Amino acid sequence: MRKGEQTRHDILGEAVALASELGLEGLSIGPLASRLGMSKSGLFAHFGSKEELQLATLRRAQQRFEETVFRPALAAPRGLPRLRALFERWLAWADDPGLPGGCVILGATAEYDDRPGPIRDALAGAQHRLREAVARAVEIAVAEGHFGPETDPEQFAFELFAIVLAAHHDRRLLADPAARNRAGRAFERLVAYYAPRASMRGTVTGDRPSAGAGARSDLFAGKDAP
Amino acid sequence: MRKGEQTRHDILGEAVALASELGLEGLSIGPLASRLGMSKSGLFAHFGSKEELQLATLRRAQQRFEETVFRPALAAPRGLPRLRALFERWLAWADDPGLPGGCVILGATAEYDDRPGPIRDALAGAQHRLREAVARAVEIAVAEGHFGPETDPEQFAFELFAIVLAAHHDRRLLADPAARNRAGRAFERLVAYYAPRASMRGTVTGDRPSAGAGARSDLFAGKDAP
DNA sequence: GAGAAAATAGCACGAACGTTCGATAATAAC
DNA sequence: GTTATTATCGAACGTTCGTGCTATTTTCTC
Numbered sequence: 001m002r003k004g005e006q007t008r009h010d011i012l013g014e015a016v017a018l019a020s021e022l023g024l025e026g027l028s029i030g031p032l033a034s035r036l037g038m039s040k041s042g043l044f045a046h047f048g049s050k051e052e053l054q055l056a057t058l059r060r061a062q063q064r065f066e067e068t069v070f071r072p073a074l075a076a077p078r079g080l081p082r083l084r085a086l087f088e089r090w091l092a093w094a095d096d097p098g099l100p101g102g103c104v105i106l107g108a109t110a111e112y113d114d115r116p117g118p119i120r121d122a123l124a125g126a127q128h129r130l131r132e133a134v135a136r137a138v139e140i141a142v143a144e145g146h147f148g149p150e151t152d153p154e155q156f157a158f159e160l161f162a163i164v165l166a167a168h169h170d171r172r173l174l175a176d177p178a179a180r181n182r183a184g185r186a187f188e189r190l191v192a193y194y195a196p197r198a199s200m201r202g203t204v205t206g207d208r209p210s211a212g213a214g215a216r217s218d219l220f221a222g223k224d225a226p
Numbered sequence: 227m228r229k230g231e232q233t234r235h236d237i238l239g240e241a242v243a244l245a246s247e248l249g250l251e252g253l254s255i256g257p258l259a260s261r262l263g264m265s266k267s268g269l270f271a272h273f274g275s276k277e278e279l280q281l282a283t284l285r286r287a288q289q290r291f292e293e294t295v296f297r298p299a300l301a302a303p304r305g306l307p308r309l310r311a312l313f314e315r316w317l318a319w320a321d322d323p324g325l326p327g328g329c330v331i332l333g334a335t336a337e338y339d340d341r342p343g344p345i346r347d348a349l350a351g352a353q354h355r356l357r358e359a360v361a362r363a364v365e366i367a368v369a370e371g372h373f374g375p376e377t378d379p380e381q382f383a384f385e386l387f388a389i390v391l392a393a394h395h396d397r398r399l400l401a402d403p404a405a406r407n408r409a410g411r412a413f414e415r416l417v418a419y420y421a422p423r424a425s426m427r428g429t430v431t432g433d434r435p436s437a438g439a440g441a442r443s444d445l446f447a448g449k450d451a452p
Numbered sequence: 453g454a455g456a457a458a459a460t461a462g463c464a465c466g467a468a469c470g471t472t473c474g475a476t477a478a479t480a481a482c
Numbered sequence: 483g484t485t486a487t488t489a490t491c492g493a494a495c496g497t498t499c500g501t502g503c504t505a506t507t508t509t510c511t512c
Contacts, residue, residue, distance in 0.1 A: 003509060004459060021340060026251070028499065041501085042460040050500060101340045110336030113398040114247060114327045124399055158392060158408045159415075165395060166388030172339035173350050182384045189385075193415055229479065230489060254469065267472085268490040276470060459508065469498075478489070 008046050011036060013098075015057040016064070021101035024054045024108045024119065054119060061104040062126050069093050070133065079144035080191065083137055087160065087187050091180060094168045102172045106165070131157045147194040159190055234272050234282075237262060239324075241283040242290070247327035250280045250334045250345065280345060287330040288352050295319050296359065305370035306417065309363055313386065313413050317406060320394045328398045332391070357383045373420040385416055 014035050019027045029050065033043040047053040069089040076085035094103050101107070105123065112120045135153035142151050163186045170179035240261050245253045255276065259269040273279040295315040302311035320329050327333070331349065338346045361379035368377050389412045396405035 007459080023251075023337060025249075029501095030499075039461045041462075041503095044501070045459070048501095107336055109395065109399050110333055111249060113395075120399070127399060152411075155408055155411055158396070158405075159389075159412050161395075162388040162392030162412065163385075165391045166384060169335065169339075169387075169391060170384070173335050173346070173353060179384075182381055185378075185381055186385050186388065189419055193419060233489080255471095256469075265491050266470090267492075270471070271489075274471095453512105455511085457508105457510075459506100461504105461506075463503090463505100465500105465502080467499085470496095472495080473493090474491105475493105476489100476491075478487100480485100480487070482483100482485080 004046070007036075007038075011043060011046060012056055012060040015053065016061050016104055017098055017100060019054075019057050019061070019104050020099040020107065023111050024058065024104070025111050027054065027057065029053070051118070055122060058104065058108055058119065058122055062122075064098070065093065065103075065105065068096065070130070079141040080146040083134075083141060083160075083191075084187075086134070086137065087164070090164050091167055091183060094171060103168060106168060131161065134160060145196060148196045151194045156190070156194060160187070163187055163190070230272070233262075233264075237269060237272060238282055238286040241279065242287050242330055243324055243326060245280075245283050245287070245330050246325040246333065249337050250284065250330070251337050253280060253283065255279070277344070281348060284330065284334055284345065284348055288348075290324070291319065291329075291331065294322065296356075305367040306372035309360075309367055309386075309417075310413075312360070312363065313390070316390050317393055317409060320397060329394060332394060357387065360386060371422060374422045377420045382416070382420060386413070389413055389416070 011032070015027060015032055018032055018035070022028075029044055030040050033040045036043065047056060070086065073082055073086035073089055076082040093099075105126070108119065109123050109127075112123060131154070134157040138147065138151065138153035138156045141147050142149060142153070147156075163183050166186075167179050167183035170176045170182070237258070241253060241258060244258055244261070248254075255270055256266050259266045262269070273282060296312065299308055299312035299315055302308040319325075331352070334345065335349050335353075338349060357380070360383040364373065364377065364379035364382045367373045368375060368379070373382075389409050392412075393405050393409035396402045396408070
């Protein structure tokens, strides 16, 4: 009873890596089995259908995202520092050695975003929850005074996601090493725009916006996780 | 000699629609042939290999993007209006009835961004040229005085692309009708950020001879039907 | 250690795929 | 109108895929 769970765990580890390169659709049972040194039918018995394997692989990737990106970011101080930590980890996520072909979730989204079914449901649900969690973090930043009170949390979450998406795109397709830097500047511009001082708005400053609004974690030491 | 080109044209029209739903990889010859009321082998003879069909389909999608999005935007006045027209058309592109499953190019990018070969090359090359073309449009906007002189054109192109990407994502996966509005607000914020300071520097360049609206269309300069 | 239960292997199936080939029908050239 | 060329078809091949069935080996329980 316990040996099965172990191999199932190993299988999903390889499955995430393989799905990263070939997509959830291209994740085929034969090559996955031979990578693990086991038979096709032996592997198949763990899931009962390919779709179940795909769902389990997707859930595993989502779980790893939460453990690698989201939860550690929650350890950062409330408000902007937390958002900054989230952003940094999110960018690094696509370079995870366990994801040789980029983010599995984004890849699966491109494949299943117009094919109704449990996979699409799982993707949409997770995306919805993530976006809401980011929006909550933005609300906290507003409460902390890092952003102005008229800040729209969902709008912020949308724009943050947009930056991550484009960075992932440029790194994967164009292999552009400048992508990360560009993403960073876009993030700073985003943060600067919503900063409480309205004078920031619509102005053009050559240098990076000063980290006035609690960018350093030591400024707000003491206030911690909710 | 001419009948063949006509059917080839018809085939690629359907191929783009099918690839929009199932991806370039999922574009299979059998179903495509039966959609067109012709035999598998008859269709196959036009391309000689599946990869050639995929490449031709991709080139056709790129050509349609240029005709539908980019070239018409060039007809708008230089500078910010042109960028705005580009942005609007770009957003509408994903809702094109000929693309029932979203942008073929973005879909293909997700599939082939880490698989070396002619398809990836075509994608990366086109993306590079598009990004450069947008950057040139931004340079013009700077010259027109619509943006401040320290505006980084490539950074702007990156951020503009990010907005479009996220809008496409939210519309496809989340079926979120608010996506377009959010993208619009992100665009306005982008434009506002790079706007010149209130201290009017005026429109510096009166009349540098414009390249004209219907200038060049070498965006996706790929050889077509060989 | 014996027996029950679970995990894995081996094999075969039907379907779908890209591709080939020879035959036939449609079109273009003269 | 005849002929040469091109376009299309139908059938088949070799693979690969997901899946089901039956043994056999491994693991857990008492």
